[in-house]
Amino acid sequence: MSRYRNLVLFLSLAAIWGTSFVAISAGLEHFPPVLFAALRYDIAGVIMLAYAAYAVDDWRPRGRDEWGLVVVGAVLLIAAYHAFLFIGQQNTTAAAAAIVVSLSPVLTTGFARLLVPADALSRVGVVGLLVGLLGVGVIAQPDPSDLLATEVIATLLVFCAAASFALGSVLTRSIDATLPIETMEAWSMLGGALLMHALSFGLGEPLEPSAWTNPEALGALGYLALLASALGFLLYFDLLERLGAVEINMVSYVAPVFAAVVGWLYLGEGIDTTTIVGFGLIAIGFVLVKRQALRDAFGNARGRAE
Structure with a gap:
């Protein structure tokens, strides 16, 4: 029963994100x-802080390390x-943005190995990153004669x-x-929202009053703040505890499917062959980089099922 519950929550999180x-x-x-991003986290940060105050004892940071x-x-x-992400996604599709973001687990391993030289990537891991x-x-799809094309810059921003x-x-x-x-996420959301408001002000971003009606x-805005941020992170916390970091990372490779389907249905966005090939390469890179962790994680899951 627990296995089916985890599957439902996993697919729900993938669909929401x-x-x-x-x-x-x-x-x-x-x-x-x-x-737009700042407003999202104004709302989500307040909700997460209220949840942290309810769910945990240490609802506010204390000391230099915690504030750091x-x-x-x-x-x-x-x-x-x-x-x-939000600036880049102005000129790319929802599916393409979701696919590029799915590279995060691979880059996380790369940064971890870079910042901890004693724990270097294996040759296969380096191949996976590449x-x-x-x-x-x-x-x-950069054109050597026009590397500053709008679509290329958008993808690089994502x-x-x-x-x-x-x-x-x-x-x-x-x-x-x-x-x-929970506390770290809540205060990070509020701090991040404040930083983005400052950046938005510095960029002189206009806001049409008609947006509010x-x-x-x-x-x-409500979907991103309430479902994708507040509810999404609560589901993530629950699944992280139940499944572990490796299995929960697989959400990144299911989410683009929902992005592509709903983007096509709601926005009329298409997805071309090169985007599908790019997604396949990123997924292969993830498997190569995380091959041992995946083997261990799914071996443990099989053992629990038996």
Whole structure:
């Protein structure tokens, strides 16, 4: 029974996070990108902080290490990740953005090995990292005569989002702090939202008043803040405890399927052959980099099933 429950929650999380890319594309028709991301986490941060205050004893950070953890989360996991993603997704499809973001687990391993030289990638792991990066190149389809084409820059910005999240994941694990993940996420969301508001102000992003009365705009904002962020992270916390980090990373490779289908149905976005090939290369890269961890994780899962 527990196995089926985990499967349902896993698919629910993949669906929520996959369709969040569609909600981003829809909302970008009405909101400027960085302000849109900031508003999302204004709402989600307050909800997560209320949940942290209810669910855990240490609902606020204490001391330099815990605040350092929050700062890294706010800067890299929330502000940099979402600013790059939302700006980049103005000129790419929801499916393509979801696929490039799925490179994050591969980049996380790469950053971990880079920052801890004693734990270097094996030759197969290096090949996996290069294959994943090749997948991004296939999706971007750079023209040597026009490397600054809008679509290429958009894909590179989304890649920067994935790299920011991967680096933030490694750095937060390297900080010696025992802050509950719910508390860390809540304060990082609020801090990241504040940073994005400052960036939005610096960029002079305009906001049309009509956005506040547009059903699609408000629906996209509500979906991202309430479902993709608040509910999505709660599902993630639950599954992380039940499945472990390796298996939960597989969400990144199911989410693009939902992004592609819903993007096609709701936004009329197509998905071309090169995007599919790029996704396949990124997935192969993940398997190569995580091959031993995947073997161990699914071996344990098989043992529990028996």
